[in-house]
C-alpha cells in the first residue's frame with residue numbers, strides 16, 4: 278500500500294505564513310494580537326505545551342503572556358484572573374490550560390471566559406454556534422484535523438467518518454465539524470461494544486481517547502485514512518499515539534504520526550483563533 282504520512286508541520290507552516298502576514302497588517306494598525314495563557318500547577322506535560330504555544334505565537338509576531346499560579350489557587354481567585362483578562366483590551370485570546378486542580382470546577386471557569394476571547398472554543402456559546410453551523414471559535418484540535426485533511430487533499434463529504442472518543446474538546450466537536458462538511462458520522466466511546474466492528478467500517482478513522490496503541494491493523498479497513506489524536510506519555514518520556522503506527526503504515530492510505538501529526542495543527546489553530554479575535558476588534562473599531 279502506498280501510504281502517505283500526514284505530517285502536521287507542512288500544513289501548519291502554510292497557515293502560519295498567512296497568519297504572519299495578517300499579524301503584520303494588524304501591527305500597522307497598532308494592534309498586536311495577544312494570547313494570555315493561564316496555567317495552574319506544575320503538570321510537566323502542560324508546561325511543555327504552554328512553552329510550545331508561546332514560542333509559536335512569538336515566531337509569527339504575536340504576543341503571548343503566561344500567567345502561572347500554584348495548584349492551591351481557589352476558584353474565586355482564578356475567576357478574578359479571568360475577569361481581569363476579559364476586560365484587558367490588549368488581550369485578544371484567553372486560554373486556561375487543562376486539566377485544572379480538583380478544587381476547581383472546569384465548567385465554571387470555561388463559562389467565565391468571554392466568548393469573544395474564547396480561542397479554545399470551549400465556551401458553551403461557541404460550542405452551540407458550532408452545533409448549529411454558525412461562525413464561531415472552533416476548538417483547536419478538531420479545527421486542526423479539518424485543515425490537515427484538507428491540506429492533504431482529502432474531501433470528507435459523503436465519507437464515513439468513525440470517531441473513537443466523545444470528549445467535549447476533540448471527539449464531539451470534530452464529529453460536528455465533519456457533519457457540517459457532509460460526512461456520515463459514527464461516534465464510538467468507552468461504552469461501545471465491539472469497537473472493532475465500527476472502526477473497521479471507517480473511510481476516515483479519528484481516534485481521540487488517550488489509550489496508547491488501542492487501534493491496530495485488525496481494526497482498520499485497508500486504504501482508510503487514520504487520524505491519531507492520542508498523546509500518552511510513557512515513563513521513558515516517549516509520547517505514544519492511540520494508534521499502532523508501525524502496524525498500520527502499510528495498511529492505511531493516509532496516516533498521522535505521533536508526535537508531529539495533529540499536535541502542530543492544534544497550536545496553529547490556536548494562533549489562527551487569536552488572530553481572528555484581534556481582527557474582529559479591528560473591524561469593530563471602524
Ligand SMILES: Nc1nc(=O)c2c([nH]1)NC[C@@H]1CN(c3ccc(C(=O)N[C@@H](CCC(=O)O)C(=O)O)cc3)C=[N+]21
Nearest residue numbers: 326372373374375376397536537538539540541543544
Ligand atoms: N485549554 C487547553 N487547550 C488545549 O489546547 C490543551 C489543553 N488545555 N490541555 C492539554 C491539551 C494537549 N494539547 C496539545 C497541544 C499541542 C501538542 C503538540 O504540539 N505536540 C507535539 C509533541 C510535543 C512533545 O514533544 O511533547 C506533537 O504532537 O508533535 C500536543 C498536545 C493542547 N491541549
